[in-house]
Structure formats: C-alpha cells, structure tokens
Amino acid sequence: MRISSRGEYGLRALIDLAEQYGRGPVACADIAARQQIPENYLTQILIALRNAGLIQSTRGPQGGHQLSRTPQNIRLVECLSVLEGPVGPVITDRDDHASMNVPSSRALREVWEEVRVATEKVLDSRNLADLTEVRRSQNSKGK
Amino acid sequence: MRISSRGEYGLRALIDLAEQYGRGPVACADIAARQQIPENYLTQILIALRNAGLIQSTRGPQGGHQLSRTPQNIRLVECLSVLEGPVGPVITDRDDHASMNVPSSRALREVWEEVRVATEKVLDSRNLADLTEVRRSQNSKGK
DNA sequence: TAATTGTCAACTAGATTAGTAAAGTTTGCA
DNA sequence: TGCAAACTTTACTAATCTAGTTGACAATTA
Numbered sequence: 001m002r003i004s005s006r007g008e009y010g011l012r013a014l015i016d017l018a019e020q021y022g023r024g025p026v027a028c029a030d031i032a033a034r035q036q037i038p039e040n041y042l043t044q045i046l047i048a049l050r051n052a053g054l055i056q057s058t059r060g061p062q063g064g065h066q067l068s069r070t071p072q073n074i075r076l077v078e079c080l081s082v083l084e085g086p087v088g089p090v091i092t093d094r095d096d097h098a099s100m101n102v103p104s105s106r107a108l109r110e111v112w113e114e115v116r117v118a119t120e121k122v123l124d125s126r127n128l129a130d131l132t133e134v135r136r137s138q139n140s141k142g143k
Numbered sequence: 144m145r146i147s148s149r150g151e152y153g154l155r156a157l158i159d160l161a162e163q164y165g166r167g168p169v170a171c172a173d174i175a176a177r178q179q180i181p182e183n184y185l186t187q188i189l190i191a192l193r194n195a196g197l198i199q200s201t202r203g204p205q206g207g208h209q210l211s212r213t214p215q216n217i218r219l220v221e222c223l224s225v226l227e228g229p230v231g232p233v234i235t236d237r238d239d240h241a242s243m244n245v246p247s248s249r250a251l252r253e254v255w256e257e258v259r260v261a262t263e264k265v266l267d268s269r270n271l272a273d274l275t276e277v278r279r280s281q282n283s284k285g286k
Numbered sequence: 287t288a289a290t291t292g293t294c295a296a297c298t299a300g301a302t303t304a305g306t307a308a309a310g311t312t313t314g315c316a
Numbered sequence: 317t318g319c320a321a322a323c324t325t326t327a328c329t330a331a332t333c334t335a336g337t338t339g340a341c342a343a344t345t346a
Contacts, residue, residue: 001144001262003232003255004310005335006246015247027291036245041336061343063288076254089146092303102179104158105151107274111219111265112146118261119144122254131250148304170322184305190324203313204321235334 003084009037010045010083011076011131017055018071018128025057025064045083052082071129077120079128087123088116146227152180153188154219154274160198161214165200168200168207188226195225199204214272220263222271230266231259 012035020026026048046065049055054074055065067074080087087113089112099105129135155178171189175182178279189208192198197217198208210217223230230256242248272278 001230001233001258003234004333005235008234008251011251012245012247014251025291029291030254034245035247036241038336040338042293043292044336047307050292057292058344059290059342061346063291064343065292086177087144089144091146091151092148098179102155102177103276103279104155104178104274107158107276107279108151108154111269111274114265115144115262118265119258122257122261126254131254133246133250138248147302168322172322181305183307186323187305187325193323200323201313202311202321202323203315205314206312206322208323 005041006045007084009035009042009082010049011079012037013042013045014049014067014074014079014128015131017065017067018074019132019134020066021071025062025066027064027126029126030064049082054079054082067128071132072127074128075124076126076131077130080123085140088112088119144232148184149188150223150227152178152185153192154222154227155180156185157192157210157217157222157271158190158274160208160210162275162277164210164214168205168209170207173207186221191220192225197225210271214275215270217271218267219269219271219274221237223266229235231262232257 013031016031016035017026023143029039031037031046032042046055046057050057050065053068056068059061059066077087091109091112156174159174159178160169171186172182174180174189175185189198193200193208196211199211200206200208214277220230234252234255
C-alpha cells in the first residue's frame with residue numbers, strides 16, 4: 001500500500017482546518033505555509049475536498065476554506081476515500097469477468113475483503129479532532 | 144490501496160504451486176495456462192519469487208518451479224512483501240526530514256502505523272494452504 | 287476599480303505498470 | 317553429440333499515474 005502525496009497533503013490540510021475550526025475561512029496560502037505543501041498543488045486538492053462537501057470555500061478578500069462539519073464529525077475513512085479513492089485493496093483487473101473463473105482469484109478476493117474491513121475499521125475510529133495538536137497534547141497529558 | 148497485477152498474478156501462481164505441492168516441478172507455462180496469466184510476464188514474477196527464496200526452480204526438460212516450504216508454512220504477508228514491497232501504508236515523501244517538523248505529519252504517521260499493523264495481522268493469519276481449492280472445499284463442507 | 291482569494295483547464299517531466307521480445311543458459315534424453 | 321524443454325536475463329515499449337506548474341478567469345470586498 002502506498003500513501004500518495006495527495007492523500008498526505010490533503011489530510012494535513014484538513015487537520016490544519018480542524019485546528020483553525022471556528023475562526024472563519026483560512027486561506028489556501030496560509031495552510032500551505034503551515035503544512036509545508038506546494039501552494040498550487042494544494043489548490044487542486046482543496047477543490048476536490050470542496051466538491052466532496054468536506055469543506056466550504058469563500059472567495060474574495062478574507063476568503064478561504066473551512067470544514068463543513070465539526071472536526072469530531074469527520075472521520076479519516078471519508079477523507080481518504082475522497083483523496084485517494086476507495087479504502088482497502090482494489091484489484092485493478094481489466095479482465096475481471098475472466099478471472100472470476102479462476103478459483104485462486106476468487107479465494108484472493110476474500111482476503112482482500114478482510115484487509116479492507118480491517119483497514120476501514122481503523123480509519124473509521126479516528127476523526128480529524130483526534131489528530132489536532134490540541135487534542136493530542138491533551139492525550140499525552142492524560143498519560 | 145491497490146493490488147497490482149503483479150501481486151495478484153504472483154499470489155495466484157503461488158496458490159497454484161500450493162495445489163501441486165509434492166508433485167515435483169511445475170512449468171511456468173502450465174501455471175500461466177491454469178491461472179490465466181500472461182506467460183512472459185509470469186516468468187519475471189517467478190524469478191522474483193525464486194530470488195526471495197519462496198520457490199525453487201529447476202531447468203531443463205521436466206523442470207519447473209516448486210515451493211521451498213510447505214504451503215502451511217508460507218504466509219501471505221511474506222508473499223505480498225516480495226511481490227509488492229512492504230505491506231501497509233508507505234509514505235512516499237521525498238522531503239522526509241522537513242515534514243517531520245510538521246505536527247500533522249507526525250500525527251498521521253501514527254495512523255498509518257495502526258493501519259499497517261491491522262493489515263499485517265490479517266495477512267499473517269493466512270497461509271497458502273488456506274487458499275487452495277482442496278482446503279477451501281473442506282472448509283465449506285465443514286459448515 | 288483594484289486587490290484578494292478561489293476555480294478551472296491545460297500542460298509537463300518523470301516514474302510506474304503491464305507487458306512483449308529476444309538472446310542466452312542449463313539439463314535430460316535419444 | 318545434439319536437440320528440445322525449460323528457466324534466466326536484459327532490453328524495450330505503450331499507456332497510465334503522479335506531482336506538480338502555469339495561466340486565464342470569476343467572485344468578493346474595501
């Protein structure tokens with residue numbers, strides 16, 4: 001498995017917005033600077049996040065981006081689905097129909113499905129608030 | 144996550160060898176025909192499996208490939224590591240040093256690690272024998 | 287209207303994927 | 317010995333994906 005820079009950058013941006021949550025729109029350039037993301041590239045990632053409804057964007061001076069929901073209500077599994085496509089193993093078989101007749105292929109599908117479920121479980125148990133600096137320093141204090 | 148055809152083909156080949164286990168070397172062409180894999184492509188995959196020590200190859204007439212260990216002793220996690228590189232999320236960050244200073248990036252690493260552990264657990268609990276037709280039909284009979 | 291900010295579409299270099307192809311090596315057998 | 321079966325190795329390719337960059341445009345506010 002491999003996390004693309006798009007996934008990593010997108011999540012960092014969302015975490016940034018979670019940390020700024022409630023303070024109005026945050027400019028793309030600000031996020032890019034704080035999170036060390038190429039600004040023009042981040043632009044495109046934010047558009048995807050907006051199209052998926054995870055964030056809302058406002059134009060013009062003092063414009064920017066903000067989370068559509070509270071950080072607690074945005075789970076990582078949803079973010080990653082938007083940024084990298086469906087979570088879990090995806091078989092890229094252009095001859096799907098034919099390989100269904102191969103027994104080993106059917107057996108493998110069950111394994112991929114198990115992996116998918118396990119992965120999804122982890123990503124479904126974490127939300128954006130869990131990853132913010134505030135929340136995390138509270139947790140470490142609690143230890 | 145995405146399973147490349149190399150991973151899928153390689154595992155199908157290994158399952159095939161598990162089903163033929165104990166009957167001597169199996170020719171690449173035979174595996175390819177049974178498992179619906181492009182023969183020339185499979186050639187390369189088998190070499191990788193041999194270099195990793197999972198199979199043994201013998202040349203000449205009546206030559207072919209066979210598992211180095213019993214199917215029960217070969218876990219999927221090992222096969223997939225050989226075929227697709229390390230299991231679990233891999234961050235492809237060419238600026239690793241810099242991003243370590245970004246708090247969100249550090250937080251994400253912990254999540255990726257959790258996913259890796261969960262994935263590995265599933266793949267470590269399955270071996271090649273579990274995926275053979277014989278074993279599987281026994282299981283379904285058992286229900 | 288000018289400045290600020292997001293939106294959209296097009297383009298690119300480089301890497302990866304999924305093969306194909308060709309030449310060479312080893313071995314068993316007649 | 318010589319042929320054929322089989323694996324080995326290297327090189328090549330087309331198509332796709334990744335990680336951006338660039339530039340024109342739209343909307344908003346002061």
